[in-house]
Amino acid sequence: MNQLELIRALPKAELHVHIEGTFEPELMFAIAQRNNIEIPYKSVAEVKQAYNFQNLQSFLDIYYAGAKVLIHEQDFYDLTWAYLEKCHEDHVVHTEIFFDPQTHTDRGIAFKTVLDGILRACQDAKEKLSISSHLIMCFLRHLSEEEAFKTLEQALPYKDQIIGIGLDSSEVGNPPAKFERVFAKAREAGFLIVAHAGEEGPAEYVWQALDLLKVNRIDHGVSSEQDPVLMQRLAKERMPLTVCPLSNLKLCVVDDMQQHNIKRLLEQGLCVTVNSDDPSYFGGYMNDNFVAIYNALNLSADDLKKLAINSFEASFIDEKEKKKWIDQINAL
Template sequence: MLKLASSISAERLPELLRRMPKAELHIHIEGSLEPELIFALAQRNGVQIPYASVEELRKAYAFTNLQSFLDIYYAGASVLLKEQDFYDMAWAYLRRAAADNVVRAEIFFDPQTHTARGVSMETVINGLYRACEQAHADLGVSASLILCFLRHLSEEEAFETLEQALPYRDKFIGVGLDSSEVGHPPEKFARVFARCRELGLHLVAHAGEEGPPAYVWTALDLLKVERVDHGVQSTKDAALMQRLAKDRIPLTVCPLSNLKLCVFPQLKDHNLGQLLDAGLVATVNSDDPAYFGGYMNDNFIQTFAATGLTAPQAYQLAKNSFDASFIDASMKRRYTDLLDATFAAFE
């Protein structure tokens, strides 16, 4: 199939990127909350937000680093109060994902952002889960939830969050670690992740976005993660790159996010191609698309245009996304067959 893909011209590549089936493995559902929906929910729930209009809020999306983004991200989440709010947010994302030919989505959510405001765990999970169920029925999109701990908070608070979530264990498939990376190394949560592993949950963690390669090592060795979210700083450590390639540890890379948060000065400087050339299981994802200016197809099309990546690399990235997903082998084969058929028909 890679040989077949090599015959697809650069002019036809954007359409191929749009049409090919893909999995999204790094999407923060609160980061899909578009300004229009923020204002609609604020009005519905009587919440005051410090922006006069959708346009003013969008103008605030000029980030210099991860923390400057998180400040606005948490302010936007303040409008989410009821189960219907969480459903509406997730349903809006899932419709966009389906339009981008995302057939599988593994969705991060941050319960501590909401429980700290008095919103119950039940409200958060049930709203999101209902949207995932409807996406499967109405859109043909397979979607599952991954609960993330906020790393700037304490280990004790993470344990409390896990206990609050366990009555809804059947509605999420794994746990992750996100929020402010620098100064909050993965080992801070080693005991929490050990408990989650005992519970049979899938394990992922953000590492190597702004933090050093050492954070990727500890995510692998102490947290025992199955996937590394971001991981782009891994190219600074040759031994780590060899480890990631040898153990087939997927990286959920988010190019437009990296650009918006100044991880790379320009999109043409992104190291996605370097990761693929080194044999890593790299994937493309949108992270927080409402804030970073692009959903899945935007990330693919803009990154390929800026870096000169080609159709065989598009195929590899899409296949990697299925291989790296937490679905069973038969579903992976089904989606890979669909990917093969799309490339064959396109050629």
């Protein structure tokens, strides 16, 4: 089979996707109408026009505007189910989904409402689509550490449904160090730890995520290349980087996909993975990201297989399940 056929055939795990970032304009309009909520766009076309971002902050502005139409458990179910159907189309067999409770609890939506809707869709996807999933709750880093502590307290009763704690939103000016104490408490409670670092922020933020937050994975991490010592450490520790190529292009982290460093990171022995981040906003789900880097960087079949294998190696599923999927990849 050729490389494009291989991309479609590969089983994949997605480790970096924000459920609020999978909100397609058509569904946003439908839920806004259902809930009688005004949004600042008159048509789906107007929403799509607004998706031309200059940077991370201009994206976040529309991201939060869209999220405000989500009110009821069914809304969160519909949002999550739509994403899981995309996973099924792209042969994503396991996904570890970020959700941002503060985006909703700050609007008066109950934590339980958000979680129950997402979980119900994940359970249905397991039964109907054979897709497994984990949930990772993220703190919004532009808010205070005090607010993060409150959100962690809200999550503790649902510990069995949430596998990890993450850190997202506006990176520049909000270093991982700001949240060192709350992540220490999350680790004590038994959560796995991930954090966005080294997207728009410097390599120093990756060091902080490793040494202060003691992460199990780095989300993004593409600026690690600025620091050769950091690169050696990441390779030696097989510290996963959940890279999001189309997101990096759309948010101007790179100006051209041919400039993207994912192939160089792979060649230097890093455990890099491919992910969609906020796919409805950035123009592509999992296979779209694979196709984009294949076209721009001339990836070999072995490169594509290695990226898929890394996704399972870096996932939070058990070793037996990892081996099952990796064996399938090697057999292609």
